[in-house]
Each structure stands twice: as structure tokens, then as C-alpha cells.
Amino acid sequence: MKRIKRWRRLTSNMRAGRLKSNLFAWMLLLPSLLFLLLFTFYPIFLTLRLSLFQADLSSPEPTFVGLGNYRTMFGDEVFRKVMSNNVWFALGTVPAGIALALLMAVFANKALRGKGFMRAAFFYPTLIPMIAAANIWLFIYTPEYGLMSRVFSWFGGSGINWLGTPGLVMWAMILMVVWKEAGYFMIFYLAGLQNISKELYEAAHVDGVSRFTVFRKITFPLLMPTTLFVSIVALTNAFKLVDHLMIMTKGGPNNASNLLLYYIYETAFSFWDQGMASALTVVMIAVLLLIAAVQFFGLDKRIHYN
Amino acid sequence: MRKWNAMGLTATLGLSLLTGCGNSAGSGNGTGNAGVELAATAAGNGEKVELTYYYPIAVGGPLTATIEAMTADFMKENPNITVKPVYTGSYADTAVKTQAGVQAKQPPDVAVLQSTELFSLLDMDAIIPLDEFIEKDGGDGYLSDFYPAFMENSQTEGKTYSIPFQRSTIVLYYNKDMFKAAGLDPEKAPATWDEMQQYAVKLAGGGKWGLEIPVTGYAYWMLQTFALQNGGNLMTPDGKKVMFNTPENVEGLQYWVDLAAKHKAMPGGVTDWSTVPSDFLEGKTAMMYHTTGNLTNVKKNASFDFGVSFLPAAKQYGSPTGGGNFYIFKDIDKNKQEAAWKFVKFMTETERAAQWSIDTGYVAVKKSAYETDRMKKYAADFPAALVARDQLEHAAAELSTHNNGKIVKILSDSVQAALTGGMTPADALKKAQDEADQALAPFNK
Structure with a gap:
């Protein structure tokens, strides 16, 4: 009897304690939660709501149309084009950007002389605003006397209009974005490399393991958390980066370089057409949530954290 | 931590879009509003009025200083009116900021926006007709001093909604040195489509092009040149119908496509708006179609002798106009609207219009501006400045309809599809017509 009483007291104490510590945690979270509600969830809610309305120049007062905007959207040729463009853009920029970042990080980590210089050189594209970078690359891609055309003219192929040809413009964009982003991702890899214990490398060295195997069996697996983080950032960036379109192509020619976010901007x-722009934004949020979900529930479990 | 990062990313991104606009407008207007309220109460006593004036800058040069000097002059003449000039970026940025202000019921009092925004602003119920003010200041007598081609984009259904300010047309720039080198008469620009084609072919070669026509962002404007030269304009004056796929327009687009694809006198694909003038200045192209707004720039930077002329004609000469007009907004105090009108009138006064044209290369919007001493003197030194003015006789309204942003995009995409070989001109314009009809359907009910 006595024992049961004691046990009861104990659990109730625990419960109160948990409540207290939970309350404390909630208090700590409150400020950011408030901001999140105010500037994230509330606007998401408003966007969701507006996406069910026809709110464009022909309707002075928004009228409820249910899923009408979504139906129009899926029938819209330009929407399908920007979605497929975005997939290609992601496929083009994410793996290449990550691979280049890893390569640069390993290189900048190893370089004996001029380490600082090397890192600065790799990192500097990140420091330039996208708008400035886009202006530089607009010049690089200029037919005839742009840098790219000059390089190609040594091999006999001159006069390529990189930005003005539907089949080339996406490649031109991908190349620029990889250049722009790789340095940023390199920073994460550099940090990741610093975290790998030197002993592992010494042990491998003693065993006479080849460099490539060391990379494959030690460096790369232990960098997996970094790779995951970087790939998520890169993937979301593939949907977020549109500043360059404003400067370089305005999504042209004939939507060959148009991306979802720029199309949202155009629509809004x-x-x-705010109803349609909201519907497009909802699609955008869904895509990004999907990317995040894949990380949380899929990849995250398969990664070895040291 | 990582998870929060990813969440944060997702969250911030989606939302920066629609809400972002509202926010920025709110904060951007913040200071203006305090002033507005103060001014409103004061104005009741017939004292001080404060105006917020949004203006874009669309051509090169330190024009912010020029605008600010002009407003300062205005305030000196009208000590009871304070004008706050707010530089609002490009035409597109200015439209966005204005629209955000209109939705938040805090519009600017007066703004320069593209003349083609007329129907959009009317559909948003954002602007007022100016006829009442014009009536007081001489009515038709006042308006008749403005070039009719510029007024076309200001008027619909018998009312005048805007006053031309920084206006342009498209002209042909050509490199006289390259003309000489190719054995052409440097004082004679090609006057017809056939001549243009012959000249362009003759001038092309050796890594140089005969002609460049900019496309990115302005495909619809350039198509309008061919449409106007070969037939008629692309839309009805009420902005409710477009005529894209007429045989004349198909022929015009075919001519444009052929210059590159068939005659190799022009670079293939799509050419950037801002690359074209640098190509011209670098001597990479012997001729270019471009806005008169670039005249001052070319004059300053050309290391060779250049000429300016009308665009070549098919059935007739022709060019669309372009550029920005003054609009006065609804939902503001009556005496602010009156003050805004005073300001608009001041900014477009004859002498000032002449000086503005000299400073920028824009065409002066009033006929009388060309009778002023300063303009006569300027034109004597630089006759090219008069070409655009003379071409105005053959000019017509820039493409402007209801749902204008969408219509312009539809047409520009189709023109680009034709230029890049993805579609024939006939198919491209047919597609544009169908899509535009659909986009205009709600306005034809």
C-alpha cells in the first residue's frame, strides 16, 4: 500500500516536472514559432485560399472557382514546360554542383601552398550577387565577342548564340549556376573534411591503401551527412534561383529557359492573375515539401553520422 | 538543427512571393503615408499639399538627378506643393509597386508608367480620367500640341487618361563607315524592305552582321513595326480585340525570319535587347533597329560616323511608339489630384519637354518643343534628333489591350518560336491569335 502511494507520488511529480520542462521548451520556441506562424503558415493559408479564387484583371472582386485554377494550370502548355525545365535544371545543377564542390574542397584542403588564395578563388562567385553574376555571364555568352564565343572560335565553332537558341540556353544557365553555387557548397565540404578524424587516414596509410580507395571508403562515406545537407540546399535552390532569368533571357526564347518561380512572378x-499565381505557388510549396519529406523520412535514416 | 534548416528553407521560399509584395509596399509607403495624412489635413485649409511621385528610369544616364532638379524647380514655382520623387526602378518594378499601393489603398498620387498600362490600370480601377483638368486648360487646344501618335495610347472610348512624358519610337541606326566599305551610299539608308534585305546581305560577312533586331523582352514591339509597315496595327483602340494572324503580319514575320534563316544577314535565334546596341557600337553589326531612347548613348559612344533614319517601308512607313506617360490616381484627395495635374502640366511644358528630349534622346512630346531655340540649336548640330520626330507622322500606338501582360507574353513567345525555327510564322501567329482570343474573352462579354 505504502509502496503504491509512493509510486503514485513519484509519477505525479514526474508528470508535473515534465509539464514544467515542456512549458519551458515551448516558451523558448515561442518567438520563432510566432514568426513562423505570422510570416510562414498564415501566408501559406492565405495563398491556399486565394488559389481557389479567380482573382485577375477581368474580375474586380475575387470569385470562388474551386479547383478551376488548377484545372487551367494543368492544361497550360507553359506550366508543363516550366515544370519540365525545372526538373532538367535540377538534374543539371545538383549533381554537377555537388561533385565540383567536393572536388574543390578536397583540392583546397590538400593544397600546401596558397591554401587561403585557393579557397578565396573558389568561394568568390558566391559572394557576388546573382544579378551581377548574370550581367557578367550575359557578356560571356554574347555571340561573336563574348568570352565563350572566343574560346569556341579557337576550335572553329564561332557565332553560337548561347542564350538565343532554345536547345542551348538551358545548358548555358546550368553552367552558370554550377559556377555560382559550387563555391558555397565547398565551404560545407571543407567543414566536413575537417571533422573526419586524422587517425583513420593514418591507419589507412599504414595499411598501404590506395588514395582512391581511401576516398571511396573513408572520405566519401563520412561526408554523407554533408552531402545530404548540400543536396537538399542545391535541390531547393534549383527551384529558388531565378534572378538570372530577369537579366539574361526573361525565360525565353519561347520559354526554353523559363522556371516555375519566374513563371509565378510573371503570372502575379x-x-x-493572383488566383493563378497562388495556385502555382501552392504547387511550388508542395514540391519543396516533397523534397524535405524525402530527406526526413527517406535518406536521413541511411546515413552514418559520426 | 538540420531539419529546422530544411524546414526554414521550404517555408521562407514559398511565401516570399505573394505576401512579399504586400509587405514591401507597406513599408515602402510608410513614410509617404504619414506625410500624406498631414498634407491632407493641411490642404483643407488651402495650404500645403504633398505629392508622392513614382518614376522609373528606362534608359542610360544619370536621370535621377535630372528628375529631382525638375521637381525642385516645380516646388520653387509652387511653394505650397511638395513633390516627393520616388525612384521605383524599371517600368516593371514601378508597375508592381504602384499596383501594390493601389491594392493597399495607398497609391502614389502621380506616377510615370508605361503608356500601355492603360487598360490594366482601368481594370484595377486605379486612375482617373483627365478630361476635366484638360477642359479647364484649353481642352482640345491643349491636347493638340501633343503628337497624335503619342496620344493614341492615352485615350480610349472618348476619354484621356494619361499625358505623354518620356516617349520613343523605333528607328534604324546605321554605320556609315561600314556602308562606305561595302560600296553603299552612306547618306542613303535602305528605304524599303527589299532594299533593306539587299543592303543587309551586302553588309554581312567576315564575322559581321548586316542587321540586328532585338528580341528579348521586345519581340511584340518589333513585330509591330512589320505589321504597321505592311498593313495595320495589332489591336483595336478599345483594347478588346487583337489581329495577330492576318496575312500581312504573317508576311512581315516571314520577312523577319528570312533575314536570318535564309539570307544569313542577321544572327539566328533570339538577340538580347541590350546586346544589340553594344554590337552596333563594336561594329559587329552595320545596322540595328532600336529605340530612339538610345540615341544619346550611341551619339556619345560611337567611334564611327553613324546615321539614323526611318524604318524601311513595305506598303508604308511605320513604327509603334513606346515609353511612359503620367497617370493621376484615384482614391486620393481632390486637391491632391489638382496639384498632381499642375505637376504633370509643368513637367510636360514646351521648354521642359525640349530639354528632357535633349538630355535623354526621348522624342519631345509636344510639337511646340521643336520650335524652341534650344531644340533648334541642338537639331542644327545633330540632325538625327529630328528623325524620330518626323517618323511620328507614320507612327501608331504600342500594343496595349486588356490583360496586356498576358497578351504581350503570348505574342512574344510565338514570335520567338518562329525566330528560333520551332514554328512557321503562320502557325506561330495562329497560335498566338487563339490564345489571345481566349485571354480576352472575359473582356468581351
Whole structure:
């Protein structure tokens, strides 16, 4: 009897304690939660709601149309084009950007002389605003006297209009974005490399393991958390980066370089079709949530954290 | 931590879009509003009025200083009116900021926006007709001093909604040195489509092009040149119908496509708006179609002798106009609207219009501006400045309809599809017509 009483007291104490510590945790989270609610969830809710309305120049007052905007969207040729463009853009920039970042990080980590210089050189594209970078690359891609055309003219192929040809413009964009982003990802890899214990390398060295095997069996697996993080950032960036389109192509020629976010911008601020722009934004949020979900529930479990 | 990062990323991104606009407008207007309220109460006593004036800059040069000097002059003449000029970026940025202000019921009092925004602004119920003010200041007598081609984009259904300010047309720039080298008469620009084609072919070669026509962002504007030269304009004056796939327009687009694809006188694919003038200045192209707004730039930077002329004609000469007009907004105090009108009138006064044209290369919007001493003197030194003015006789309204952003995009995409060989001109314009009809359907009910 006595024992049961004691046990009861104990559990109730524990419960109160947990409540207290939970309350404390909630208090700590409150400020950021408040911001999240105010600037993230509330706007998401408003966007979701507006996406069910026809709110464009022909309707002075928004009228409820249910899923009408979504139906129109899936029938819209340009929407299908920007979605497939975005997939290609992601496929082009993410693996290449990550591979280059890893390569640069390993290189910058190893370099004996000029380490600082090397890192600065690799990192500097990240420091330039995208708008400035886009202007530089606009010049690089200029037919005839742009840098790219000059290089190609040594091999006899001159006069390529990189930005003005539907089949080339996406490659031109991908190349620029890889250049722009790799340095940023390199920083994460550099940090990751510093975290790998030197003893592992010494042990491998003693065993006479080849460099490539060391990379394959030690460096690369232990960098997996970094790779995961970087790939998520790269993937979301593939949907977020559009500043360059404004400067370089305006999504052209004939939508060959148009991306979802730029199309949302066009729909909202050039067509003034807010209902449709909201519907497109909902699709965008869904895509990004999907990417995040794959990370949380899929890949995360398979990664070895040291 | 990682998880929060990813969440944060997802979250921030989706939302920066639609809400972002509202926010920025709110904060951007913040200071203006405090002033607005103060001014409103004061104005009741017939004292001080404060105006917020949004203006874009679309051509090169230190024009912010010029605009600010002009507003300062205005305030000196009208001590009870304070004008706050707010530089709002490009035309597109200015439209976005204005629209955000209109939605938040805090519009600017007066703004320069593209003349083609007329129907969008009307559909948003954002602007007022100016006829009442014009009536007081001489009515048709006042308006008749403005070039009719510029007024076309200001008027619909018998009312005038905007006053031309920084206006342009498209002209042909050509490199006289390259003309000489190719054995062409440097004082005679090609006057017809056939001549243009012959000249362009003759001038092309050796890594140089005969002609460049900019496309990115302005495909619809350039197509309008061919449409106007070969037939008529692309839309009805009420902005409710477009005529894209007429045989004349198909022929015009075919001519444009052929210059590159068939005659190799022009670079293939799509050419960037801002690359074209640098190509011209670098001597990479012997001729270019471009806005008169670039005249001052070319004059300053050309290391060779250049000429400016009308665009070549098919059935007739022709060019669309372009550029920005003054609009006065709804939902503001009556005496602010009156003050805004005073300001608009001041900014477009004859002498000022002449000086603005000299400073920028824009065409002066009033006929009388060309009778002023300063303009006569300028034109005597630089006759090219008069070409655009003379071409105005053959000019017509820039493409402007209801749902304008969408219509312009539809047409530009189709023109690009034709230029890059993805579609024939006939198919491209047919597609544009169908899509545009659909986009305009709600306005034809």
C-alpha cells in the first residue's frame, strides 16, 4: 500500500516536472514559432485560399472557382514546360554542383601552398550577387565577342548564340549556376573534411591503401551527412534561383529557359492573375515539401553520422 | 538543427512571393503615408499639399538627378506643393509597386508608367480620367500640341487618361563607315524592305552582321513595326480585340525570319535587347533597329560616323511608339489630384519637354518643343534628333489591350518560336491569335 502511494507520488511529480520542462521548451520556441506562424503558415493559408479564387484583371472582386485554377494550370502548355525545365535544371545543377564542390574542397584542403588564395578563388562567385553574376555571364555568352564565343572560335565553332537558341540556353544557365553555387557548397565540404578524424587516414596509410580507395571508403562515406545537407540546399535552390532569368533571357526564347518561380512572378506581376499565381505557388510549396519529406523520412535514416 | 534548416528553407521560399509584395509596399509607403495624412489635413485649409511621385528610369544616364532638379524647380514655382520623387526602378518594378499601393489603398498620387498600362490600370480601377483638368486648360487646344501618335495610347472610348512624358519610337541606326566599305551610299539608308534585305546581305560577312533586331523582352514591339509597315496595327483602340494572324503580319514575320534563316544577314535565334546596341557600337553589326531612347548613348559612344533614319517601308512607313506617360490616381484627395495635374502640366511644358528630349534622346512630346531655340540649336548640330520626330507622322500606338501582360507574353513567345525555327510564322501567329482570343474573352462579354 505504502509502496503504491509512493509510486503514485513519484509519477505525479514526474508528470508535473515534465509539464514544467515542456512549458519551458515551448516558451523558448515561442518567438520563432510566432514568426513562423505570422510570416510562414498564415501566408501559406492565405495563398491556399486565394488559389481557389479567380482573382485577375477581368474580375474586380475575387470569385470562388474551386479547383478551376488548377484545372487551367494543368492544361497550360507553359506550366508543363516550366515544370519540365525545372526538373532538367535540377538534374543539371545538383549533381554537377555537388561533385565540383567536393572536388574543390578536397583540392583546397590538400593544397600546401596558397591554401587561403585557393579557397578565396573558389568561394568568390558566391559572394557576388546573382544579378551581377548574370550581367557578367550575359557578356560571356554574347555571340561573336563574348568570352565563350572566343574560346569556341579557337576550335572553329564561332557565332553560337548561347542564350538565343532554345536547345542551348538551358545548358548555358546550368553552367552558370554550377559556377555560382559550387563555391558555397565547398565551404560545407571543407567543414566536413575537417571533422573526419586524422587517425583513420593514418591507419589507412599504414595499411598501404590506395588514395582512391581511401576516398571511396573513408572520405566519401563520412561526408554523407554533408552531402545530404548540400543536396537538399542545391535541390531547393534549383527551384529558388531565378534572378538570372530577369537579366539574361526573361525565360525565353519561347520559354526554353523559363522556371516555375519566374513563371509565378510573371503570372502575379505581369499578368496580374493572383488566383493563378497562388495556385502555382501552392504547387511550388508542395514540391519543396516533397523534397524535405524525402530527406526526413527517406535518406536521413541511411546515413552514418559520426 | 538540420531539419529546422530544411524546414526554414521550404517555408521562407514559398511565401516570399505573394505576401512579399504586400509587405514591401507597406513599408515602402510608410513614410509617404504619414506625410500624406498631414498634407491632407493641411490642404483643407488651402495650404500645403504633398505629392508622392513614382518614376522609373528606362534608359542610360544619370536621370535621377535630372528628375529631382525638375521637381525642385516645380516646388520653387509652387511653394505650397511638395513633390516627393520616388525612384521605383524599371517600368516593371514601378508597375508592381504602384499596383501594390493601389491594392493597399495607398497609391502614389502621380506616377510615370508605361503608356500601355492603360487598360490594366482601368481594370484595377486605379486612375482617373483627365478630361476635366484638360477642359479647364484649353481642352482640345491643349491636347493638340501633343503628337497624335503619342496620344493614341492615352485615350480610349472618348476619354484621356494619361499625358505623354518620356516617349520613343523605333528607328534604324546605321554605320556609315561600314556602308562606305561595302560600296553603299552612306547618306542613303535602305528605304524599303527589299532594299533593306539587299543592303543587309551586302553588309554581312567576315564575322559581321548586316542587321540586328532585338528580341528579348521586345519581340511584340518589333513585330509591330512589320505589321504597321505592311498593313495595320495589332489591336483595336478599345483594347478588346487583337489581329495577330492576318496575312500581312504573317508576311512581315516571314520577312523577319528570312533575314536570318535564309539570307544569313542577321544572327539566328533570339538577340538580347541590350546586346544589340553594344554590337552596333563594336561594329559587329552595320545596322540595328532600336529605340530612339538610345540615341544619346550611341551619339556619345560611337567611334564611327553613324546615321539614323526611318524604318524601311513595305506598303508604308511605320513604327509603334513606346515609353511612359503620367497617370493621376484615384482614391486620393481632390486637391491632391489638382496639384498632381499642375505637376504633370509643368513637367510636360514646351521648354521642359525640349530639354528632357535633349538630355535623354526621348522624342519631345509636344510639337511646340521643336520650335524652341534650344531644340533648334541642338537639331542644327545633330540632325538625327529630328528623325524620330518626323517618323511620328507614320507612327501608331504600342500594343496595349486588356490583360496586356498576358497578351504581350503570348505574342512574344510565338514570335520567338518562329525566330528560333520551332514554328512557321503562320502557325506561330495562329497560335498566338487563339490564345489571345481566349485571354480576352472575359473582356468581351
